[in-house]
Amino acid sequence: MKAVLDHVGIAVQDVDKALAFFRDALGLEVEVTEEVYSQRVRAHFMPTGQSALELLEATATDSAIAKYIGKRGPGLHHITLRVPDIRETLAQLKTRGVRLVDEQPRPGAEGALVAFIHPSAAHGVLVELKQAARRLVEQWVTQMALGDLRLTTVSDGSFRLDGGAMFGVVPRPLWEKKAPPDDRGRIVLAMRALLVEADWGRMLIDCGAGDKLDAKWSDIFGLERTRSLDQTLAEAGVAPEAIDVVLATHLHFDHMGGAVSRTASGLVPHFPKARYVIRRGEWEAALEQHPRSRGSYFTDDFLPLERAGVVDFFDEDREIRPGVRVVRASGHTAHHQVVYIESGGKTAVCPADVVATQAHIQDNWIAALDLFPMESFAFKQRFLREAIDREHLIFFDHDPSISAGYIREKDGKRTVQRVI
Numbered sequence: 001m002k003a004v005l006d007h008v009g010i011a012v013q014d015v016d017k018a019l020a021f022f023r024d025a026l027g028l029e030v031e032v033t034e035e036v037y038s039q040r041v042r043a044h045f046m047p048t049g050q051s052a053l054e055l056l057e058a059t060a061t062d063s064a065i066a067k068y069i070g071k072r073g074p075g076l077h078h079i080t081l082r083v084p085d086i087r088e089t090l091a092q093l094k095t096r097g098v099r100l101v102d103e104q105p106r107p108g109a110e111g112a113l114v115a116f117i118h119p120s121a122a123h124g125v126l127v128e129l130k131q132a133a134r135r136l137v138e139q140w141v142t143q144m145a146l147g148d149l150r151l152t153t154v155s156d157g158s159f160r161l162d163g164g165a166m167f168g169v170v171p172r173p174l175w176e177k178k179a180p181p182d183d184r185g186r187i188v189l190a191m192r193a194l195l196v197e198a199d200w201g202r203m204l205i206d207c208g209a210g211d212k213l214d215a216k217w218s219d220i221f222g223l224e225r226t227r228s229l230d231q232t233l234a235e236a237g238v239a240p241e242a243i244d245v246v247l248a249t250h251l252h253f254d255h256m257g258g259a260v261s262r263t264a265s266g267l268v269p270h271f272p273k274a275r276y277v278i279r280r281g282e283w284e285a286a287l288e289q290h291p292r293s294r295g296s297y298f299t300d301d302f303l304p305l306e307r308a309g310v311v312d313f314f315d316e317d318r319e320i321r322p323g324v325r326v327v328r329a330s331g332h333t334a335h336h337q338v339v340y341i342e343s344g345g346k347t348a349v350c351p352a353d354v355v356a357t358q359a360h361i362q363d364n365w366i367a368a369l370d371l372f373p374m375e376s377f378a379f380k381q382r383f384l385r386e387a388i389d390r391e392h393l394i395f396f397d398h399d400p401s402i403s404a405g406y407i408r409e410k411d412g413k414r415t416v417q418r419v420i
């Protein structure tokens with residue numbers, strides 16, 4: 001086990017007095033203040049080189065910190081060691097008979113997973129183990145906690161689309177700096193699905209292109225499934241049989257191609273135990289096979305689902321499962337939807353093709369592929385304003401280098417602060 005000192009936690013009774021010492025007298029800076037609702041604690045992080053001090057303030061009388069202070073008074077509360085794989089570390093400790101407070105990791109601050117070792121096993125010191133939000137396998141699998149939910153991005157590889165088509169009226173000299181095109185004018189786009197794990201089960205939001213594209217179209221779209229969704233799901237410890245719900249943002253092949261597999265017995269749902277939750281308006285538009293949009297809708301990606309009786313249709317914006325709700329975002333298609341994920345007072349959003357990559361965080365950087373670009377603009381303007389003002393964590397399904405981050409705005413200039 002390779003552990004690194006992450007931070008030292010100090011329980012404080014009066015945070016203003018504590019800041020007067022640590023910040024004002026010692027000259028440390030508070031970098032982040034975060035509420036950890038599940039623990040009823042407010043944590044103030046003060047970096048000290050490679051590590052940090054964490055001032056812990058109780059936000060309720062039944063908080064563990066309040067109880068600790070009541071028993072022992074303020075002071076050193078815990079040390080935190082950062083480990084690469086918290087589950088592996090806990091398993092190792094268990095086999096050595098080390099007494100644990102948490103046998104399973106739980107969500108901590110900043111998207112981390114944490115677990116405590118009992119002080120009796122650690123010579124009187126409360127030791128916290130932490131696995132930071134991180135890339136499990138480069139950008140193929142990334143994982144973080146959001147309140148009580150675990151969010152894992154799982155890649156189905158990448159594909160390529162014409163750069164001009166992805167940026168609409170934006171001139172190439174502007175977009176090519178952010179998304180360099182290949183010799184055929186195409187830019188690389190990731191295909192990432194989002195796995196949501198909760199006490200009600202496992203949901204996959206979108207599921208990549210799958211393996212049904214023939215050689216000609218695989219070449220046109222530069223499809224590269226060096227790691228397929230099944231492989232990345234396996235790296236996250238999840239088999240296709242373990243998926244309970246597949247939620248479609250829309251039915252384009254790069255989002256729902258993976259829903260159906262070609263087998264010896266024909267086309268079958270790829271996730272055998274899942275319900276497939278699909279907006280009726282999007283389904284009807286996809287079936288229409290209009291010449292303007294049929295290049296992105298392949299009926300083999302969704303008709304077999306209906307034949308297998310595994311589709312749950314719905315019409316209006318609604319909560320799909322506790323903490324997961326959809327909002328219609330017409331523009332890219334008439335019934336495209338964005339997915340809001342809410343837990344522990346935090347909000348993450350899958351905007352899918354409304355904000356496909358970090359280059360699309362400007363209101364007017366809209367794909368020429370969009371069927372109703374003025375509607376895209378109107379939705380995006382509202383959506384991005386709210387995302388910035390309310391600090392929504394954005395998942396960029398198609399961005400080749402960032403899985404999720406916050407959009408920051410300073411002096412009218414927008415940037416993305418990476419989280420995973």
Ligand SMILES: [Zn+2]
Nearest residue numbers: 250252332353
């Ligand atoms: Zn699309």
Ligand SMILES: [Zn+2]
Nearest residue numbers: 252254255353
């Ligand atoms: Zn897409």
